[in-house]
Amino acid sequence: MMQRDLAPQFVSPDLGVYDKNSDRPLDIARGRLWVVAGFFVLCFLIISLRLVEVMTLKGPGDSGDEGLTSPPTLHLGRGNIVDRNGELLATVLTTSSLYANPKIVIDPEEAAAKLITVLPYLNKDEIKKRLSSKKGFTWIARHLTPQQKSQIINLGIPGVDFMRDEKRVYPDGPLLSHVMGYTDPDGKGIAGVEHHFDLPLKSGDPLKLSIDKKAQYILRTELLAGIEKFMADGASGLILDIHTGEVLAMVSLPDFDPNKPPANDDTLFNKVTSGVYEMGSVLKIPNTAMALEYGVANLNSRYDATQPIRVGRFSIKDYKPKNMVMSVAEVFVHSSNIGSAKMAMDVGPLRQQEFMKAIGFFEAPSIELPEVGKPSLPPRSAWKEASTMTIAYGYGMAISPLQYARALAAITNGGTLRDLTLLKQESDQLPEGTSVVSPETTETMLHLMYRVATEGTAKKAQVPGYWVGGKTGTANKRSGRSYISNAVVTTFVGVFPEKPKYAVLVMMDNPRAVKGTHGYTTAGWNAAPIAGQIIARIAPLFGVKPTFEVKRDFSAPLIQVAHRPKE
Amino acid sequence: MISRNLTILGLVCAILISLGLFQVKYVVLDLEGSLQKINREIYTLQESIHILEAEYTHLSSHDRLATLNSKYLDLGPVKPWQYVSLKDIPNRPIDPQKQSGKSLDTLLQSLMDDPLDPKKKPSHNYVQEKK
Numbered sequence: 001m002m003q004r005d006l007a008p009q010f011v012s013p014d015l016g017v018y019d020k021n022s023d024r025p026l027d028i029a030r031g032r033l034w035v036v037a038g039f040f041v042l043c044f045l046i047i048s049l050r051l052v053e054v055m056t057l058k059g060p061g062d063s064g065d066e067g068l069t070s071p072p073t074l075h076l077g078r079g080n081i082v083d084r085n086g087e088l089l090a091t092v093l094t095t096s097s098l099y100a101n102p103k104i105v106i107d108p109e110e111a112a113a114k115l116i117t118v119l120p121y122l123n124k125d126e127i128k129k130r131l132s133s134k135k136g137f138t139w140i141a142r143h144l145t146p147q148q149k150s151q152i153i154n155l156g157i158p159g160v161d162f163m164r165d166e167k168r169v170y171p172d173g174p175l176l177s178h179v180m181g182y183t184d185p186d187g188k189g190i191a192g193v194e195h196h197f198d199l200p201l202k203s204g205d206p207l208k209l210s211i212d213k214k215a216q217y218i219l220r221t222e223l224l225a226g227i228e229k230f231m232a233d234g235a236s237g238l239i240l241d242i243h244t245g246e247v248l249a250m251v252s253l254p255d256f257d258p259n260k261p262p263a264n265d266d267t268l269f270n271k272v273t274s275g276v277y278e279m280g281s282v283l284k285i286p287n288t289a290m291a292l293e294y295g296v297a298n299l300n301s302r303y304d305a306t307q308p309i310r311v312g313r314f315s316i317k318d319y320k321p322k323n324m325v326m327s328v329a330e331v332f333v334h335s336s337n338i339g340s341a342k343m344a345m346d347v348g349p350l351r352q353q354e355f356m357k358a359i360g361f362f363e364a365p366s367i368e369l370p371e372v373g374k375p376s377l378p379p380r381s382a383w384k385e386a387s388t389m390t391i392a393y394g395y396g397m398a399i400s401p402l403q404y405a406r407a408l409a410a411i412t413n414g415g416t417l418r419d420l421t422l423l424k425q426e427s428d429q430l431p432e433g434t435s436v437v438s439p440e441t442t443e444t445m446l447h448l449m450y451r452v453a454t455e456g457t458a459k460k461a462q463v464p465g466y467w468v469g470g471k472t473g474t475a476n477k478r479s480g481r482s483y484i485s486n487a488v489v490t491t492f493v494g495v496f497p498e499k500p501k502y503a504v505l506v507m508m509d510n511p512r513a514v515k516g517t518h519g520y521t522t523a524g525w526n527a528a529p530i531a532g533q534i535i536a537r538i539a540p541l542f543g544v545k546p547t548f549e550v551k552r553d554f555s556a557p558l559i560q561v562a563h564r565p566k567e
Numbered sequence: 568m569i570s571r572n573l574t575i576l577g578l579v580c581a582i583l584i585s586l587g588l589f590q591v592k593y594v595v596l597d598l599e600g601s602l603q604k605i606n607r608e609i610y611t612l613q614e615s616i617h618i619l620e621a622e623y624t625h626l627s628s629h630d631r632l633a634t635l636n637s638k639y640l641d642l643g644p645v646k647p648w649q650y651v652s653l654k655d656i657p658n659r660p661i662d663p664q665k666q667s668g669k670s671l672d673t674l675l676q677s678l679m680d681d682p683l684d685p686k687k688k689p690s691h692n693y694v695q696e697k698k
Contacts, residue, residue, distance in 0.1 A: 073605055088624040094614070171625035219628040465647040466679040537644045546647040 095143040097165035105159035178270040182258040210246035230511035236271035242409035278396040280475030283394035344392035359407040460529040465546025470494025472523035490523035
């Protein structure tokens with residue numbers, strides 16, 4: 001304030017005329033000080049704001065140059081595959097792969113000779129050729145162990161080095177070969193679920209299958225024992241949850257080790273999904289269900305099975321003919337071809353086609369595998385009486401065990417046909433399906449199947465307490481256009497417990513008559529007992545409590561069951 | 568006068584703040600270094616856990632367990648008749664000689680034969696003699 005009074009009339013020649021309140025050198029200086037101070041205040045303000053921002057807003061690790069500032073997660077090139085209980089089925093392990101830069105390699109002969117000492121399985125001439133080439137990069141050996149790696153380092157060969165690699169590993173070996181498939185050395189899925197889910201697995205997502213590893217082990221072990229006991233060429237098996245459509249176990253033998261997959265082999269063939277067979281008498285389950293559902297017959301309807309049916313050149317006969325007039329129940333329990341054929345004729349070719357299409361026999365079933373076989377059916381124009389009759393007892397139509405099991409699940413679960421799946425169903429809600437038979441038909445079929453498994457051909461599959469109901473089928477093996485006379489494919493299909501939850505299918509490829517089978521190779525002597533042993537072992541695993549109180553009176557005389565004809 | 572004191576005060580504050588700043592900076596650097604070290608350890612441990620999970624699965628494979636079982640244990644699959652409900656299990660019989668007094672304590676005591684207590688003599692021979 002005092003400065004303003006000093007020489008108020010000061011005039012600076014170069015600055016122009018000012019009044020007494022104008023700027024002076026000190027004022028200018030003070031102004032500049034204010035500017036500078038303001039600038040510093042602004043800087044500190046910015047720093048304070050930035051401090052607040054950095055402390056409160058959590059951004060991703062911005063200062064992560066070489067170290068890690070946030071907890072890291074392990075990222076491997078392919079997602080794990082686990083079973084329905086979380087047990088590991090397939091994973092990835094870090095390995096070292098050996099490569100060479102042939103341009104730097106000094107003496108290929110010496111290098112190859114040295115490498116053979118650590119890796120004797122290599123072909124020395126092949127390695128020498130690769131090391132002598134003009135390329136800048138060549139693989140020598142993939143996926144070596146740490147011991148092999150240190151041994152090769154000790155050899156001191158110039159021009160060879162290691163690269164971090166990842167190898168797909170299946171800790172249980174051949175336990176789950178066809179379902180899993182395998183990967184090529186670069187980690188690409190080639191077969192099975194590895195192929196079907198290749199993209200999500202590649203991005204690291206884990207896969208949870210519906211398979212129960214314990215049930216898979218039991219199925220495989222029992223089938224292997226069965227092949228040995230009955231000197232069979234092979235076998236296949238399937239265990240399903242009939243309500244959810246989840247595949248709990250799937251085995252096709254012979255099989256392979258996905259850790260060392262064969263290049264091209266019979267073992268790669270999945271008999272359950274890709275193989276189509278004329279399955280024989282097990283088709284009497286859908287046949288009988290069809291007759292009941294269309295109302296052409298009930299349990300007491302009678303069919304004359306005294307005479308074989310002549311169709312053109314051949315005749316339809318019963319195996320172990322009873323030469324009597326049978327009720328529908330007896331046709332089923334005694335597995336009469338004649339009776340079944342007559343039942344199918346009462347339904348008629350058109351409605352039979354309609355039913356077979358409804359239960360999924362016309363198209364390949366959907367499942368999360370690339371290897372699914374198409375069924376083989378007579379063309380519509382040729383599907384007349386002859387086909388109708390033979391299809392009734394399982395000939396003239398070739399289907400896969402997978403699609404048969406799907407239809408069986410529908411017939412025994414109350415009538416809903418659902419897709420089968422290899423993925424664990426997390427939701428409690430049952431998946432969508434189509435209604436193919438009525439619940440009354442299911443009840444009747446379960447009644448009949450239980451009788452087959454107690455007084456019929458499937459007695460050896462029965463397990464006390466678990467109320468197994470089933471059917472056997474024995475079909476001649478085909479060779480081209482004709483049948484092999486003494487080679488059969490035998491099948492047992494069954495459900496348990498009393499209010500069924502699970503279905504089991506066992507198929508034996510060319511079982512022989514051995515000691516104890518009294519010269520028989522029919523399913524009741526091989527497939528059925530194997531299935532019985534499987535059921536006895538998996539039932540406790542699935543928490544199925546055995547019941548010994550008689551709830552269902554199967555010994556009661558067969559009552560007439562009325563069915564509404566299908567609209 | 569006042570302004571000179573203010574200036575001195577300002578200078579002292581500036582020096583103190585600078586010292587504090589460097590102190591904080593080095594503490595933060597230290598902490599960051601420890602954090603990176605721990606994170607690297609975590610990653611290594613995760614890799615080890617992953618390998619161990621694979622090894623555990625391999626060692627638990629049912630084939631191997633079945634072989635070990637037949638060699639050492641001799642256990643078999645559960646049979647259906649081995650499943651019972653609680654009501655099927657008979658009650659432990661009460662020894663009438665021990666039931667001297669009418670008190671609940673004595674009754675409970677008599678039911679609780681404790682072979683591990685050196686003062687009490689067990690009523691059953693829990694340890695089977697090796698034949």
